[in-house]
Amino acid sequence: MGGGDSMSAAIDLHDLTVTYERRPAVHHVNGRFAAGSLTAIVGPNGAGKSTLIKAIAGTLKPAVGRVDRGALATRHIGYLPQAAEIDRSFPLSVADTVMMGAWRSIGAFRGVTRKHAEQAKEALLAVGLEGFEQRSISSLSSGQFQRVLFARLLLQDASVILLDEPFTAIDARTTRDLLKLISTWHGQGRTVIAVLHDIDQVRQHFPSTLLLARETIAWGNTADILHPDNLRRAKNMAEHWSPDAQACEVDQENTL
Numbered sequence: 036m037g038g039g040d041s042m043s044a045a046i047d048l049h050d051l052t053v054t055y056e057r058r059p060a061v062h063h064v065n066g067r068f069a070a071g072s073l074t075a076i077v078g079p080n081g082a083g084k085s086t087l088i089k090a091i092a093g094t095l096k097p098a099v100g101r102v103d104r105g106a107l108a109t110r111h112i113g114y115l116p117q118a119a120e121i122d123r124s125f126p127l128s129v130a131d132t133v134m135m136g137a138w139r140s141i142g143a144f145r146g147v148t149r150k151h152a153e154q155a156k157e158a159l160l161a162v163g164l165e166g167f168e169q170r171s172i173s174s175l176s177s178g179q180f181q182r183v184l185f186a187r188l189l190l191q192d193a194s195v196i197l198l199d200e201p202f203t204a205i206d207a208r209t210t211r212d213l214l215k216l217i218s219t220w221h222g223q224g225r226t227v228i229a230v231l232h233d234i235d236q237v238r239q240h241f242p243s244t245l246l247l248a249r250e251t252i253a254w255g256n257t258a259d260i261l262h263p264d265n266l267r268r269a270k271n272m273a274e275h276w277s278p279d280a281q282a283c284e285v286d287q288e289n290t291l
């Protein structure tokens with residue numbers, strides 16, 4: 036897609052509950068990621084952050100409630116999974132990996148055109164990997180590989196971009212460069228949502244924050260949300276979780 040008013044899209048969560056074998060990982064979450072907003076999702080380990088991102092991306096179906104993406108098809112949502120979920124032992128070149136961003140919108144069987152190869156080259160230049168086209172992805176450092184995945188997102192040209200811990204175990208220079216790219220996307224009116232752990236980074240670069248601990252702890256302007264009281268509450272909720280928490284019965288939502 037790209038260009039025009041299609042660049043802006045809001046995501047609305049209505050009573051969103053996502054479960055694994057009926058146990059809720061995300062529990063009755065309501066709210067809106069405004070069109071063109073730049074939001075950090077913050078919360079303790081196991082808080083349901085990745086689960087929420089996957090529900091927005093459409094790879095997990097809600098048990099209760101829904102994700103309203105307006106007119107946006109899920110293939111127009113750019114999604115970068117947590118590094119641990121990506122297998123890069125597969126013998127793919129950097130160029131092919133980047134061009135997969137375009138395949139999603141043009142269909143895998145129409146073939147790669149000169150235009151796509153040119154776009155991939157430009158995207159690699161934009162992420163500081165000029166000339167890396169023919170390298171195998173398995174030969175890259177984790178920082179370089181993350182740059183490749185951002186280049187792929189550039190080709191996908193999505194109006195909503197979801198990033199799950201994009202800077203975990205990534206070097207400072209790569210983080211700085213990719214934060215700039217996120218800021219460019221924000222300036223272009225794209226809706227960007229990123230799961231992050233570095234609170235200072237969130238304060239500096241992300242105007243909105245959703246603090247999640249299975250339920251919404253707080254959601255709004257970052258400066259208000261990252262209040263010590265809220266952070267303590269989120270941590271406290273995480274410590275009270277049990278792996279055999281009760282199944283979601285919807286009407287038992289206050290029995291955590």
Ligand code: ADP
Nearest residue numbers: 055056060078079080081082083084085086087
């Ligand atoms: P976060 O990304 O905030 O660390 P997750 O969304 O990955 O949290 O996980 C939330 C909860 O759901 C955790 O208790 C986790 O163990 C559980 N969970 C995540 N994925 C699965 C799965 N595929 N099957 C069963 N439980 C899962």
Ligand code: MG
Nearest residue numbers: 084085086117
């Ligand atoms: Mg996660």
